[in-house]
Amino acid sequence: MTDSSTEFTAPIRIEVFVHAHTSAAVVEPLKELVARARRLEDAIGAAVHIETWTAVRPALEEVSDSGPSITGTVEAFQSWADQEGYDLEPAFDWRETPSVIGHRAAEVRVPTACVAVYADGDLQCVAPCTDGDRSYTVMDCLARLEEGVIEPEPFDTRERNDVSHDASDSDESTENAERYARSEELE
Helix, strand or coil, X not given: CCCCCCCCCCCEEEEEEEECCCCHHHHHHHHHHHHHHHHHHXXXXXXXXXXXXXXXXXXXXXXXXXXXXXXXXXXXXXHHHHHXXXXXXXXXXXXXXXXXXXXXXXXXXXXXXXEEEEECCEEEEEECEECCCCEECHHXXXXXXXXXXXXXXXXXXXXXXXXXXXXXHHHHHHHHHHHHHHHHCCC
């Protein structure tokens, strides 16, 4: 971890989202994640906000008096990912689910843990995400922040396998999927 003299040029806000309906086995790792994020308040002078969330049906959020909070948040994250060349799937999942009365409804499923980093109010990073070659987890994001860096590693500096794209691609895709599954358990 960097010392407390790490300074960013703009105010940093870190939002940590933890799934409200998770297994008991994940509660302690989530608490450790939150504690690690809270340590960044002193280490880098960040404002840290912790929020719980869960899967949501956007149509129901639209009729709610409080409005679309989770849907709006995920849409902002998706906009960032689209602009920066990242993908939020498979950690975030948009799907249609059947109802008991035969209708289908859209649902947004969210990961067990997510971190969003803002500098001067602008979204700079969302984890977990992937660039297609490499997954970037919540723990990766916190480690980078501890090093004094906001963004995921730039595409051109990431370790890449220069071997031709053949059967190893499917192995790498499988590795990424497995890594996301583990990130649901917070590694």
